[in-house]
Every structure is written in C-alpha cells, then in structure tokens.
Amino acid sequence: MSFFCLLWVPFFYFFRRSLVGAGSSSGGVWALILGSITAIIQFFLGDLVNNPGGFGYSRMLFGFIDIVSLTVLIPLFVYFLMVVFRGFSGEVDFANFALLWMIPVAALRSLSWSSTNDPILLILVPLLWTALAAGIPFFVNWLMDNFSVLKVIISVVCVLILPFTAAAAYWAFFSQQTLLGYLLLAVTNIPLGFSIYLDISRS
Numbered sequence: 001m002s003f004f005c006l007l008w009v010p011f012f013y014f015f016r017r018s019l020v021g022a023g024s025s026s027g028g029v030w031a032l033i034l035g036s037i038t039a040i041i042q043f044f045l046g047d048l049v050n051n052p053g054g055f056g057y058s059r060m061l062f063g064f065i066d067i068v069s070l071t072v073l074i075p076l077f078v079y080f081l082m083v084v085f086r087g088f089s090g091e092v093d094f095a096n097f098a099l100l101w102m103i104p105v106a107a108l109r110s111l112s113w114s115s116t117n118d119p120i121l122l123i124l125v126p127l128l129w130t131a132l133a134a135g136i137p138f139f140v141n142w143l144m145d146n147f148s149v150l151k152v153i154i155s156v157v158c159v160l161i162l163p164f165t166a167a168a169a170y171w172a173f174f175s176q177q178t179l180l181g182y183l184l185l186a187v188t189n190i191p192l193g194f195s196i197y198l199d200i201s202r203s
Contacts, residue, residue: 001122005110008126013099016134019199020093027079027097034078035101039108042070059174063167067125071109072132073163075101094137095195102129120173124181128166128188135162135191138198162188 048070049062075098106126113121139155165188172181 001117001119002110002114005113005122005126006107009099009102009106009130012130012134013096013103016095016099016196016199019196020096020202027082028100030082031075031079031097031100032104035075036104038070038074038101039105042105043108043112060167060171063170063174064163067170068128068132068163068166071102071105072098072129072136076133076136094140095134098133098137099130102133120170124170124173124185127185128169131185131189131192132162132166134195135188138191138195158191162191 047062047066049058049065076094079094079097106129109125110122116122136159139158143151143155165184169181169184169188172178172184
C-alpha cells in the first residue's frame with residue numbers, strides 16, 4: 001500500500017501527460033521545488049489538526065485541512081496567483097502543476113504513513129488527491145472555453161463543493177460508513193472522468 005501512495009500520483013501525471021502531450025505548460029520546475037519544500041515542512045511539523053479524535057467534527061476538519069487543502073488546494077491557488085500576476089509564461093495547466101507539486105508530497109506522506117498500514121491513507125487519499133487535482137481544473141477550463149453566467153454559477157459551486165466531498169469521503173471511510181464513502185468517492189471522481197474523456201477525445 002505504501003508503494004501505491006508513492007507511485008499513484010506520478011503514474012497519473014504521466015498518464016495524463018500522454019493524453020494531453022508535453023506542450024509548453026509553465027511552472028513544472030517550480031511545482032517540484034515548492035512541492036518538495038511543502039512536503040519537508042509537513043513531514044517535520046506534522047499535521048495542523050493534531051489528535052483529531054474519533055468520528056466527529058475534528059476528524060472531518062482534519063480531512064479537509066491536512067488531507068485536502070494542504071496537498072491539493074494550495075498548489076492550485078499558488079498557480080492561480082502566478083497566472084494572474086504573470087509569474088509563468090506558456091500554456092496554463094492547473095492540473096499538471098498540482099500533480100507535479102504533489103509528487104514529493106506523496107513520497108514523504110507514504111513514508112510517514114507506512115507505519116500505520118492504513119488503506120484509507122495509503123490508497124483512498126491518493127485517489128482523492130488526483131480526483132481534485134484534475135477535477136477542479138476541469139471546471140476552470142470548462143468556464144474559460146465558453147464564458148457565460150450559468151457556467152460561472154455551476155463552476156463556482158462545483159469547485160467549492162468538490163473539496164468538501166473529498167473530505168467527507170475520507171471521513172465516511174474512517175467512520176466505517178463504507179456505502180456512503182464509496183458514493184462520495186464516486187461523486188468526487190465524476191469531474192475527473194469528464195476531464196479524462198475530453199483529453200482522450202482531443203488527442
């Protein structure tokens with residue numbers, strides 16, 4: 001399971017890159033550098049939500065902050081800021097930047113989580129990471145392709161909901177509510193499925 005946590009993100013990155021091509025997307029080196037710095041800081045400082053307890057609010061908060069936000073939302077937000085302030089040149093690719101950022105994070109997470117041998121952390125969480133890293137940019141790209149008020153509403157709502165469904169999926173599996181967990185995992189992966197379909201059709 002530790003090998004899955006270690007290898008899933010780079011595998012998915014190269015799989016997606018085989019569909020969309022290498023292109024001239026920017027920020028790859030910065031993604032690896034910043035991701036490595038983030039991973040080292042997280043490794044030594046530990047989780048922000050310490051001792052999340054059992055199956056209640058603190059466990060859900062742990063899933064949202066330490067599992068989802070620090071790993072996926074921060075690189076997407078950093079890339080958004082760099083694009084807005086023209087810190088990068090070339091094609092804009094939020095997903096590739098986030099995935100590259102997450103490779104060193106996943107490597108150190110697999111090391112720190114290996115002692116627990118917990119399938120929720122070592123298998124489920126990497127699946128949630130890639131679902132968000134590709135799913136959130138799907139709505140951003142969909143909005144940019146053909147701007148409209150309806151698309152703005154749908155995209156904003158979906159971008160806001162996805163991180164919470166991912167955190168809820170983690171919480172549900174941890175709370176042994178397996179059916180609910182699989183349902184939330186499926187919902188979280190729906191935008192990823194659309195993203196892969198569009199990448200295949202375009203290639």
